[in-house]
Amino acid sequence: MTTITFHVARALGRGWGPGDEVVVTELDHHANIAPWQALARERGITLRSVPFSVETGQLDWDALERAITPRTKLLAIGAASNALGTITDVAAAARIARAQGALTFVDAVHYAPHVLVDVKALGCDFLGCSAYKFYGPHVGILWGRQALVEQLDVPRLEPAPDDAPERLETGTQNHEGMVGAAAAVDFLASLGEGATRRARLTAAFAMLHARGQQLGERLWSGLREIPEVTVYGPPPHEPRTPTISFAVQGMASEDVARALAERAVFVSHGDFYAPTVIARLGHTSDGIVRAGCACYTTADEVDRLLDGVRRLARGRT
Secondary structure, eight states: OHHHHHHHHHHHHTTOOTTOEEEEETTSOGGGTHHHHHHHHHHOOEEEEEOBOTTTOOBOHHHHHHHOOTTEEEEEEESBOTTTOBBOOHHHHHHHHHHTTOEEEEEOTTTTTTSOOOHHHHTOSEEEEEGGGGTSOSOEEEEEOHHHHHHOOOOOOTTSOOSTTGGGOOSSOOHHHHHHHHHHHHHHHHTSOOSSHHHHHHHHHHHHHHHHHHHHHHHHHHHHTSTTEEEESOOTTSSBOSEEEEEETTOOHHHHHHHHHTTTOOOEEEOTTOHHHHHHTTOTTTOEEEEEOOTTOOHHHHHHHHHHHHHHHTTOO
16 A cells, blocks of 8 residues: 555656645554655655644644645545544545645555445545455555546556556556455455345444444553553544554553563554654654454453553563
């Protein structure tokens, strides 16, 4: 998905220059920031960044509205923060951008495993995600409005098709990745009931959301009860994914992750390629810990994580 975003950014940027602007957000994974930063260096455009609230983990909407002006060519925004779990109202953001004549590029990598993506409802112009996030292979996925895809000034070999979407492919397609991604979608659909695959997917995501909400609340509440632990991001009653990030007082995130691994609990640590978020939280040097609830996570596993963190916080192994 990162490669795709660089590809699309450079294609769009060939028609932009000084005086044109792109708006990004501090909440985003840098896969949706670095390509636009590169465009600022290469084409002389202006990059504007919208902050988020450290207290709530949510985007500053007043700042977003001020940042988008008639000079804005594109809003690059994440549907969900991979570092904090925050789900952002992309449809509302896209309406603000569209009112000023700007395009919207959505990073849905962390969003797609938890919410069934509906590009029409989101009102975006481009949306990228990665199949490995929803139990598929490591392939990037791009959706774009056909008319826009056909206008992109992309590198292309002369014999290659010039119609969407094939014109974005620069060589032999990743057939095994495509089959694997389709199999992942079929797996998700198998978790729900219905007469059609769409109906089964809708039912499956509703079930997974309810289950993730329950486990996420259990994890959030349990961590908040530990005095030495700081939990980041919006609370469970706000729009969010069941991905909870936290820090243990006096311990680097890597040390927490290693100690939990010894108890057969796997968590992520560091900055998760969202270094701006981590810097705003004050953890550039030590990072934070991230735990997520997937379709196979159990309540017992959440409790084992909580017990492990309690023991670490009390100085016990």
